[in-house]
Amino acid sequence: MDTQTRIVNIVKQVAGKPIDPAPEESLFESGALDSFTLADLVTALEKEFAVKIPDSDLTPRKFDSVTRIEAYLQSRS
Amino acid sequence: MAFLRALGAHVPARVVDNAELAPMVGADPAWLLHATGIEQRHFAGAGDTVATLGIAAAKNCLASAGVSAAEVGMVIVASGSAEQRFPGPASTIAAAVGVSLKPAIDLPMASAGSLFAIALAAHLTPVYGNVLVVASEIMSRVVRMNAIGRDTAILFGDGAGACLISEDTGFARIVDSVLASDGDFAEALRLDFDAPLYMDGRSVILQASRKLPRVIAEVLERNQVKPGEVGTYLLHQANLNLITRVAQAVGAPEERFFRNIARYGNTSSASLLIAAEEWWRAVEKPLTAPIVLAAFGAGLNWGAVLAKA
Numbered sequence: 156m157d158t159q160t161r162i163v164n165i166v167k168q169v170a171g172k173p174i175d176p177a178p179e180e181s182l183f184e185s186g187a188l189d190s191f192t193l194a195d196l197v198t199a200l201e202k203e204f205a206v207k208i209p210d211s212d213l214t215p216r217k218f219d220s221v222t223r224i225e226a227y228l229q230s231r232s
Numbered sequence: 233m234a235f236l237r238a239l240g241a242h243v244p245a246r247v248v249d250n251a252e253l254a255p256m257v258g259a260d261p262a263w264l265l266h267a268t269g270i271e272q273r274h275f276a277g278a279g280d281t282v283a284t285l286g287i288a289a290a291k292n293c294l295a296s297a298g299v300s301a302a303e304v305g306m307v308i309v310a311s312g313s314a315e316q317r318f319p320g321p322a323s324t325i326a327a328a329v330g331v332s333l334k335p336a337i338d339l340p341m342a343s344a345g346s347l348f349a350i351a352l353a354a355h356l357t358p359v360y361g362n363v364l365v366v367a368s369e370i371m372s373r374v375v376r377m378n379a380i381g382r383d384t385a386i387l388f389g390d391g392a393g394a395c396l397i398s399e400d401t402g403f404a405r406i407v408d409s410v411l412a413s414d415g416d417f418a419e420a421l422r423l424d425f426d427a428p429l430y431m432d433g434r435s436v437i438l439q440a441s442r443k444l445p446r447v448i449a450e451v452l453e454r455n456q457v458k459p460g461e462v463g464t465y466l467l468h469q470a471n472l473n474l475i476t477r478v479a480q481a482v483g484a485p486e487e488r489f490f491r492n493i494a495r496y497g498n499t500s501s502a503s504l505l506i507a508a509e510e511w512w513r514a515v516e517k518p519l520t521a522p523i524v525l526a527a528f529g530a531g532l533n534w535g536a537v538l539a540k541a
Contacts, residue, residue, distance in 0.1 A: 183434070190434045191473050194441035210442060211416055215434040 158228065162221050165203055169195045178222045183215065193218060200224065206231050234354035235402025236395060236539055237362075239509035240293025242285055243274040243391035243496060257386060258379035264386050269472025273389025273497030275372045282314045283321040285392035286368030287328040289505070293364065293394035294329065301330030304396075305361030308349040310501040312342025312423060312530060313369045325366055335360070342369070342423070343468055343529020345501035346393065350525065351409035351537055353397040361399065367501040368392035376428045384431050387471070389497030393505020403512070404519055404539035410451045411535035412443070421530040440474055440528040444536075445481035448526050451536040459484040463521025466511060468528060469493035469503035478526075500529070 156164075159178060167174055170187045182188040188196060193215060200218075201208055206228065217227045249272040250261035265271060276285065286309060294301065307329070309322035320338030327336075339345050339352075346367035353363035371388035375381050397406070420435040444467075452459060459482050467475055472493055479486040490511045499506055504527050519541035528534035 190437035191441070191477060193434060194438050194477065197438070197442075210414065210439060213435070213438050213442065215432075215438065 158225050159221055161203060162200075162224050165196065165199045166221065169199055176221055179220055181219050182221075183219060188218075200228070204228055233399060234357045234406040235398050235400070236350075236404045236406060237398040237402035238293055238297030238299070238396045239505060239512045240289045240291070240296055240394040241392065241506045241509040242288035242292055243389075243506070244276045244280055244285065246275045246277055247272050248275050253386065256377050257382040259382055259386065268386055269494055270386070270497045271494045274391055276370045276390040280370065280390070281321075282311050282368045282370055283324040283328070285370065285390065286311070286321055286325045286366045286394070289368065289392035289394040290325055290329045290364055290366050293396055297396045299362060299396060303362055304329075304331045304364045305334055306353070306356060306363045307331055307334065307336040308339055308353055308363060308365050309336070310339040310341055310345025310349045310365070310367040311369055312340065312345065312500055313371055313374050314338070314340065321368060325368075329364070331364065341529075341531065341533060342421075342500045343470065344527040344531065344533040344535060345529075346395070346504045347468070347525055347527035347535050347537060348411055348533065350395060350397065350406070351411055351535060354406040354409065354537075357397050357399045363397045365395045365397060365505070366392065367394075367505050369500040369502045371429075371498070371500055374423055374429045381428060383433060384429055387498045389499050391496055391499040391502045391506050393502045393509055395505055395508065403517055404523055404541055407522075407538045407540050408451055408455050409535060409537040410447050412447065412533070414439075414532045417532045420532070437471070437474060439532055440470070440534070441477055441481070443532070443534050444474075444478045444526055444528050447534055447536045448478070448482050448524055451524065451538045455538055457522055457538065461521060462488065462524050463519065464511060464515070464523045465489045466504060466508045466523060466525045468526070469496065469507050470498050470528065
């Protein structure tokens with residue numbers, strides 16, 4: 156499974172509703188994420204990708220789309 | 233040693249429910265309740281100031297403690313919404329309460345201000361005797377009360393709380409505290425001069441969702457207290473959803489997290505003390521389990537205090 160697919164699966168799981176986000180689509184503007192599910196998303200990403208995301212990196216913009224999440228995770232690897 | 237001895241609170245008489253607030257900010261009352269968990273809040277009247285609300289809470293606290301103003305050795309006042317740059321409300325409150333010629337210190341810190349004040353007072357009471365902590369806020373004057381400011385206007389209310397910290401007597405002994413600040417996110421929640429309150433809600437919630445459970449865990453772990461052994465968690469009443477998520481992350485029963493945000497909204501630094509006062513008046517004494525106080529807010533500043541019976 157490629158990285159984007161894994162991210163999309165996590166977003167779907169966290170959003171708790173049927174969504175199919177495009178890679179560049181804003182997850183906030185589309186309603187897939189809100190302030191609270193964003194925190195859940197970060198926790199789920201840490202678990203799925205075995206990465207520790209420091210608080211200093213926790214800016215919503217980094218997690219606003221599947222593409223941005225992927226770029227962030229690549230920067231951490 | 234230091235003890236939580238007594239609490240006091242005061243909120244303005246005017247109650248603003250969602251039906252009244254919703255049209256002001258272009259929102260539906262049902263959505264407002266769903267989004268915030270807030271049913272009503274209190275708004276200050278024209279004659280109210282941060283100091284007058286604080287004075288009422290302070291007097292209420294001293295009366296509850298049965299302590300005279302002459303027995304108070306220091307006053308610390310937290311507020312993020314004081315009307316002027318200086319002096320802050322501390323000296324006015326101290327004078328009005330009758331605490332004269334004793335240090336009255338302002339802590340211009342929203343949200344977590346009262347928690348920081350309690351933690352500092354615990355260290356200062358051996359030197360200064362009884363320390364009166366007050367937190368007072370008039371948030372309704374610092375938000376945009378219209379559709380543009382909707383996302384913040386719906387959250388806040390006005391009020392004040394107070395807590396007396398004593399060296400040798402009280403209902404709970406302050407065992408430990410953990411305080412922290414992170415200036416990397418100072419811009420996320422701020423009140424500039426001559427501007428309405430700004431809040432990057434996503435950043436603030438994201439940071440709070442991680443930092444609050446962590447700091448609670450830290451103060452518990454280093455005192456060998458398990459989350460389930462805590463009788464009551466008293467949190468800054470910022471957001472009902474946040475409190476629920478903190479409870480889940482900490483791993484303690486949700487019902488042990490005291491909540492009164494539905495009736496007061498987020499009163500910033502005052503909210504912790506307003507909640508604590510309400511809990512304290514109702515709880516059976518003496519306490520049989522530890523309590524945890526915790527708060528998070530602008531700065532970013534956050535922390536937790538552990539107290540035991």
